[in-house]
Amino acid sequence: MTIEQIYTGCLAEAAYYIESAGEAVIIDPLRETAPYIERAQKDGAKIKYVMETHFHADFVSGHIDLAKKTGATIVFGPTAKPGYEAYVAVDEEVFPVGDVSITVLHTPGHTLESTTYLLKDEHGNPHAIFTGDTLFVGDVGRPDLVQKLKAEVTPQYLAGLLYDSLRNKIMTLPDEVIVYPGHGAGSACGKKMDKETVSTVGRQKMFNYALRSDMTKEEFIEAVTDGLTEPPQYFPANVLMNVLGGVKGIDEVLSVGTRPLTVREFVAAWEGNEALVIDTRKKEDFVQGFIPGSIFIGIDDSFAPWVGALITDLKQPILFIAEAGREEEVVTRLARVGYDHALGYLKGGIIAWKEAGNAVDTLxxxxxxxxxxxxxxxxxxxxxxxxxxxxxxxxxxxxxxxxxxxxxxxxxxxxxxxxxxxxxxxxxxxxxxxxxxxxxxxxxxxxxxxxxxxxxxxxxxxxxxxxxxxxxx
Structure with missing residues (x-):
């Protein structure tokens, strides 16, 4: 049995690769499919299932694209209603994977369909749980995101469900069971996650404020709903993309978005599409000279979350300036949060802009x-x-x-x-x-x-x- 956490720091997101006897499972994949396919090929394994812990708000999942490319079955937990072909499991349903198995534990609270996947080893013993946004290291998932789409589903109601899920499904597991969460510190899906991205049920029962053994439901509801900040504006749009499907395949997004444009073509695309120009270079380079009217969001920091927080229209046409060799990275990170309308980048960057006789601004x-x-x-x-x-x-x-x-x-x-x-x-x-x-x-x-x-x-x-x-x- 192989378990690998595939962690993406800019989103503080963890996807998982599980393999046993030539069969593999991917849990909560990001938009790009190549890393997961290549990982399975390395083991000579076939991806059997793509399992989603819930409809994500902070990124667009790659589950549909990945399933199309591999023939894998998309699996959601109980109550999920995806707008595309997927298998909706029942609570405690078991999925065999090689010599191991994965049991569905319906754990509503972060969202109504939130599900934890319990991995049992070759001997049928509980080995690990993949908790998505139900349980983090040091924290639990925020219960207020569903209200952005369904006003009647209040944070207090979901927090009550989360209390029951944790105590009836998670805290009853053996202390040595490994906890693999969906996020680490820096994610907007929780309030005070630890930097560690792996723990155990026992350690969380000892140190996680929300798993205190003598905590009443009322205390829990107050604790997890207190101090919640407004979620990033792109969250509801990402949820709908994950629920409804119909998004472009990542290959198409990359093909269009990574087109090199001459200065003339760049200006024409800018004017003709009312595009936004994002300069993704290092901040030190940007301040010394940039295209007037462009904005800076550097690729070397929390690029995608700030794009999502600041650009209100996910269909906004985008042109960009990037360091040579990082163009695909820019388009991929835009696509992870649903910005699929990159039109290309300026070939030769700011140097080409200057050589064409165009003015530059400084900060x-x-x-x-x-x-x-x-x-x-x-x-x-x-x-x-x-x-x-x-x-x-x-x-x-x-x-x-x-x-x-x-x-x-x-x-x-x-x-x-x-x-x-x-x-x-x-x-x-x-x-x-x-x-x-x-x-x-x-x-x-x-x-x-x-x-x-x-x-x-x-x-x-x-x-x-x-x-x-x-x-x-």
Missing amino acids: DEVSAQELESLTLLGDKMNILDARRKSEFDAEHLVLAENFPLDTINQHMHELDKHKTYYIHCAGGYRSVIASSILKSRGYHNIVNVRGGYKALCETHLSRTEHKEMISEL
Whole structure:
């Protein structure tokens, strides 16, 4: 028996490969199919089942495409109603896989169809559970996402179901059973997941706040519904894509999206399709010169989640600039969250743009030390903190105003185009995104604070003589 966790850091998502005696199962695959097919080929195995723990909200699954290419059967748990051919299992149904078996445990709570898959070894002993978003390491799945599509399914109702699922289906398993969750820290599908992505039932019963043995249902409901932040705006759209199907195959998306375009073709596609131009290079390269009107979302950080949070229309035509050799990576990561309308990339990048005689824009920057010097002069400063409200509330500059990147589209109009704004985040990634969006919308007096809050705290602002500049809440 082979078990492999295939973890994708930018989405904090875990898919799983299970193989026994030449038969394989894939659980919760991402959009791209090649990694799973190649993994099975390495073992000389045939993919028998593609199992989904639930209809995902934070990514578009590759289950339909993978099943078409391999002949595998798509399996969902009880109550699922997919809009395409799939097998909907009943609770405690058993699926043989080589010399092992997988038992369906219906564990509603994160969603109504949420299912945990129990893997039993060659001797019929419980070995591992694949919990999807029912149970994480240190946390449980948020119970509020279904309400975005069905208002009558309240978070409190789902939290009550989740309480029963955990106590009746998960906590009754032997302590040594391995827990393989669907996500790790950084995912928006939970509140406070640990960095570890593997645990055991016993350890979770000891350390997971939601599995406390003496916790009442009322306490549980209050704990898991308290402090929930608004989920990213693309979540409901991804759920519908996973429920209804009908999405493009990944090969088609890649074929169109990775087309190299000359400068002339790039400009024509931009104007003719009202496309959005995303610059995915390193932030340090972007600030030194970029195409006017383009926005920065760097591929080297949480690229796909920020695309999903900021670009409200999943059908938005997209053109992009990328480092040579990373074009397919950009299109793949866009497709993972449902952005299937990439039209191609600028061949030769910013160099080709300049050589064609086109203008470039730059982003003004100051270091943390330079910002400190300006604040000490006593002039009125407009400092915007692009971190999330929770980060801002924990600690921030007294002079700063919270201007979270994830709500920039809703609050941009509150800024004055005639004023100069200094923007920082935690380390410099989000502030460059925010600055680029503002500049693309006509806010030209924007200055990025290089290095962000971390750099600010390492300057004299964190020293005793200037402690009054920082608010520690």
